[in-house]
Amino acid sequence: MRSSTYASTPKALSELNQSRIVQYLHQQGTSSRAQMARDLDLTPAAVGKLVARLMSLGLISETGSMDSEGGRRSIGLALNADRYQVIGVKFARSLVSIGLFDISGRLLDSEELPPVDPGNIPGAVADVRTRVARRLEANPAIVAVGMAVPGPYLRESGRIALVTSMPGWRSVDFIHEFGQAFRVPTFIEQDARAGALAQSLFDPRVSASSMAYFLVGEGVGLGVIDRGALVDGSQGAATEIGHVSIDLNGLPCECGNRGCLECYCSAVAIHRRMCQPDVRNHFPGVEAMTHAKACASLFDRARSGQQAAQTLVDQIADYVGYGCVTIVNAYNPAQIVIGDMVAAAGNRLLEQVRSIVSQRALPGLREHTQILLSRLPIDATLTGAAAVAANQFLEHPASMGRTAVKSTSTRRAHHPSSGKEHHDQ
Amino acid sequence: MRSSTYASTPKALSELNQSRIVQYLHQQGTSSRAQMARDLDLTPAAVGKLVARLMSLGLISETGSMDSEGGRRSIGLALNADRYQVIGVKFARSLVSIGLFDISGRLLDSEELPPVDPGNIPGAVADVRTRVARRLEANPAIVAVGMAVPGPYLRESGRIALVTSMPGWRSVDFIHEFGQAFRVPTFIEQDARAGALAQSLFDPRVSASSMAYFLVGEGVGLGVIDRGALVDGSQGAATEIGHVSIDLNGLPCECGNRGCLECYCSAVAIHRRMCQPDVRNHFPGVEAMTHAKACASLFDRARSGQQAAQTLVDQIADYVGYGCVTIVNAYNPAQIVIGDMVAAAGNRLLEQVRSIVSQRALPGLREHTQILLSRLPIDATLTGAAAVAANQFLEHPASMGRTAVKSTSTRRAHHPSSGKEHHDQ
Structure with a gap:
């Protein structure tokens, strides 16, 4: 039996400060703490704390002193985005795609599965599991998997309530299929919500x-x-x-x-x-x-x-x-x-x-x-699936059993919109 | 010119702890701090702090020691709900009603205005102003006015974007008409949102x-x-x-x-x-x-x-x-x-x-x-208008220029969903 302790999460997106710093450095190249605080509308103290956490993950390095306005000198910061990688999986109806991204949301490579046979959904699920596991085995930098599924996705039961034109997807229990499948945690989100997250994080217009x-x-x-x-x-x-x-x-x-x-x-x-x-x-x-x-x-x-x-x-x-x-x-x-x-x-x-x-x-x-x-270079949902995973890692690296010095063996299915982990027993 | 500094307010409703304590005592009669903490799912420390604030307003009194389970004795708390009163105004299309409520949302009395003449909306507005002012003059216990207006209500401009069947309401600038009209602050909210607030606060089923x-x-x-x-x-x-x-x-x-x-x-x-x-x-x-x-x-x-x-x-x-x-x-x-x-x-x-x-x-x-x-004994929107005012007072008594020892002369139009005050200049 699973416990069902999903809390509602008013802060699901408002707590993405570490993600925003990563995005900011991804777009800006090098920056100082002071510049970052101004541009992100954060206090210098908050930036200091967030940068320290990201440095402890090895995600940010100091690049030496740089000029800043007013003639003062400050320390430059740069991103080591490829140090941590995430996998995004987009489940549509007949289309399933898998992408490997760095932690800043940059696509490293992607593959599209053969069109899903409506009569063999379990085969498609097994195929995804095999391909993701193979990538994880070959690549120790991967820290999380994000999956985007068609809605209405029922968070507590792990099932899609309805999939028009391909009802077979309804029989898949995503938490059961993927929650314990990999060496890294898996996060599941409805496709358009993942896409909204990707748009708001990765497109500066949005x-x-x-x-x-x-x-x-x-x-x-x-x-x-x-x-x-x-x-x-x-x-x-x-x-x-x-x-x-x-x-x-x-x-x-x-x-x-x-x-x-x-x-x-x-x-x-x-x-x-x-x-x-x-x-x-x-x-x-x-x-x-x-x-x-x-x-x-x-x-x-x-x-x-x-x-x-x-x-x-x-x-x-x-x-x-x-x-x-x-x-x-x-x-x-x-x-x-x-x-x-x-x-x-x-x-x-x-x-x-x-x-x-x-x-x-x-x-x-x-x-x-x-x-x-949409102006995202890659499909927003696939990028969104990766963004969901990247954000969970960036905001809660410790709870995922992963720090700069410790590798993870977490085997829980997570839901990004939930403040709590999902415990399988 | 008005400044337009309305912040979004993720906490608009989640910060209603003082309102909930008032509701709880209204429904329970007398209670101890410990009982309240258990029933409201708050920490004893939080309840202590909230009760202290409400006591400083004279809204809660200690009633002497009472028995509690386990044979221990604790101090009973009771509500002095009529110490502070609020006015609620419901604007529908042809119907306008005004109610006087105590701070716990109990109706003390109400009046319905004559059906609004679509050709004389300014007359109806003036009538509301006169009637509310008369009540305020006669009754020093009133600390705030809440108004519920048909949507789509545009918060920053103080106007209703569209009122089917009675377009004359569109020409009313509610902030201008009511923002500085009274000796107490006025809060304006869309009708059904005020109603939602009333339902969630006053109906234990909801x-x-x-x-x-x-x-x-x-x-x-x-x-x-x-x-x-x-x-x-x-x-x-x-x-x-x-x-x-x-x-x-x-x-x-x-x-x-x-x-x-x-x-x-x-x-x-x-x-x-x-x-x-x-x-x-x-x-x-x-x-x-x-x-x-x-x-x-x-x-x-x-x-x-x-x-x-x-x-x-x-x-x-x-x-x-x-x-x-x-x-x-x-x-x-x-x-x-x-x-x-x-x-x-x-x-x-x-x-x-x-x-x-x-x-x-x-x-x-x-x-x-x-x-x-709806099972509210009084119209949910009218009750909601009062609830909006009562909550603003309970959660922000100081910012309204009103404490137990100081009476108010605030003359600003407030919007309950905004974390900030609206400044007229």
């Missing part, structure tokens, strides 16, 4: 206190940061925008509802639409494509001027726009970042989304909501 | 960490408490459920969107529906009624078995149910409390709402969401 990451890919998901912390819900399953209905009499969804947003603008829905008799002759071979390939080819055709493709992209953008209207009115974020597969439609989609929001979202709010496309 | 208050009255609003704090939004205007669309091709709403929930189940929408040719002969005189009277008569008729009324109540309940489905999937609260005018439809409505949720909300989440009707 607010750390109020933003929404709108994942439009094989599924449709959302992670919302409000007052510096993820909107959580009693089961960790809040912000399931993919299953907020936009049409009470609309398409029936596998969740039991009708008109769920996910039925209209997910990559699965787009692929399905492309296969319909009235349009499929514009997309030769579409039936045999993967969802990802179908979307990519649609966006390519739209960009090269094909009328039918452009019309379809505009229709998709309308639905992404209705989703953004709901996000503005329901969460009032300062920013919405649209990412994942469908964001690859680019500016044509973005402009149409902005137009829908300016027509339909609440006046007084819509003018204050910035809508952006 | 969670203080994860709940949603679904206000279905002249307007439709929502306040969500997640991880112990209100979901806020970048402008303090999150959770505008009344303008989340349930039908992208539905009724046009004054906000610019189509199919907004508010178009289907607000008291205004219900009244409009009752006046339509196909049903109005079942409701004689309905055109001349106020929205409140029309709803009350509809619910009475349904309870007394009138078929047409029951059919209409069931249709309304469907829409309230679709709203709850969105709330479950968008916020995953442990509880939804339905309140205000339309909740008076009672169990018939509640059962239908639960049925819709069990069909349509996400499996895995819906089974864990309790749906309740």
Whole structure:
């Protein structure tokens, strides 16, 4: 039996000071403590303490004295980001990818698994386990694994409550499968929440206190940061925008509802639409494509001027726009970042989304909501999975049994949004 | 010019320890410090400190020694709740009510203003100012005023972004009108958020960490408490459920969107529906009624078995149910409390709402969401307005210029969700 002692965590994201210092040094190169305090809006005392902790991990080194403004000299600090590495795993529906990152979130290498056979989900799970274990065996620098899974992910039971189009994922108990699988701790987070974390940490345009990451890919998901912390819900399953209905009499969804947003603008829905008799002759071979390939080819055709493709992209953008209207009115974020597969439609989609929001979202709010496309070089969810692991290590190195001098043998499944560890017995 | 220094407040609700002690003594009568610490899950040291602060305000007195379990004797504490009083004001669309409460949230008396003339909103504002000032003049025990206004309320500008059916409210600058009007500070909060605060403080059934208050009255609003704090939004205007669309091709709403929930189940929408040719002969005189009277008569008729009324109540309940489905999937609260005018439809409505949720909300989440009707003896929003004022006083008595020995002359408009005061210049 597992104990279920997940505390709610108002500070889940507001305590990321060590992560922010790592990000800051990653972006700046070298800096002094004083400069860092000014730029990060921290007190010199706080910076001193955080730097000391990071130095004890060997993550920061002093680089000797450097000039600073006012003619005074101070000690430069630099990051040894590759000293610790993390693995990120993104589970989508048919797509699973694994990436190796340094602790600052820089991708070192990645691999994509063969498309998941809906009839053999356990095979995909075993494959992930084998590949991650192989990487861990070969690479002692890896200190944690982060996994991003489609929502609604139920934190306490380790299960996904529902996965449209590939229900087999529901039978996977992620805590059971991965909690004790590796020599390093594993952290599991819902995909769009991991993506929100990645956006707020790794894109300097993006607010750390109020933003929404709108994942439009094989599924449709959302992670919302409000007052510096993820909107959580009693089961960790809040912000399931993919299953907020936009049409009470609309398409029936596998969740039991009708008109769920996910039925209209997910990559699965787009692929399905492309296969319909009235349009499929514009997309030769579409039936045999993967969802990802179908979307990519649609966006390519739209960009090269094909009328039918452009019309379809505009229709998709309308639905992404209705989703953004709901996000503005329901969460009032300062920013919405649209990412994942469908964001690859680019500016044509973005402009149409902005137009829908300016027509339909609440006046007084819509003018204050910035809508952006993700600019992370790597998939936000995969980066987010790594960010979840990196942050847990940076903020709680000791609780992970890992310090500069001691290597870990922790065998617990962790949940990043929980303040406490998950104990298997 | 005003400065706009509203900080976000992750601790807005998590810091209500003094309020909770007041509530506890209000409900328990007499208690010892040790008992209080156990029941409120606080450390004895924390309780000692909180009690000392409340004693210095004259709000708690020691009542002499009392028996406690184990045969030991301890000192009893009791509340002097009427020592400090607060005024709550509820602004709906056509309805404005004012209540005088003691600091524990007990209603002492209340008055309802004459229905607001849409053509003379400034007159209604002046009337509120006069009535509140008169009460303050006559009653030196009053230490704060709380006001609850329809959302979307823009915290920094002091304005309501949109008020369907009575646009005149948009022209009111609440900070300007009330910020300097009284000898005590005035706090302004969106109505459903104030209601959420009241529910979590005053109804022992209701969670203080994860709940949603679904206000279905002249307007439709929502306040969500997640991880112990209100979901806020970048402008303090999150959770505008009344303008989340349930039908992208539905009724046009004054906000610019189509199919907004508010178009289907607000008291205004219900009244409009009752006046339509196909049903109005079942409701004689309905055109001349106020929205409140029309709803009350509809619910009475349904309870007394009138078929047409029951059919209409069931249709309304469907829409309230679709709203709850969105709330479950968008916020995953442990509880939804339905309140205000339309909740008076009672169990018939509640059962239908639960049925819709069990069909349509996400499996895995819906089974864990309790749906309740408000049980507060007084309107939750009016009580909430008072609770906002009482909490501000209890948690920050010094910053309000009021202590046990010093009376206040603070003339600033305060926002309860902001950690900082609002400075007019």
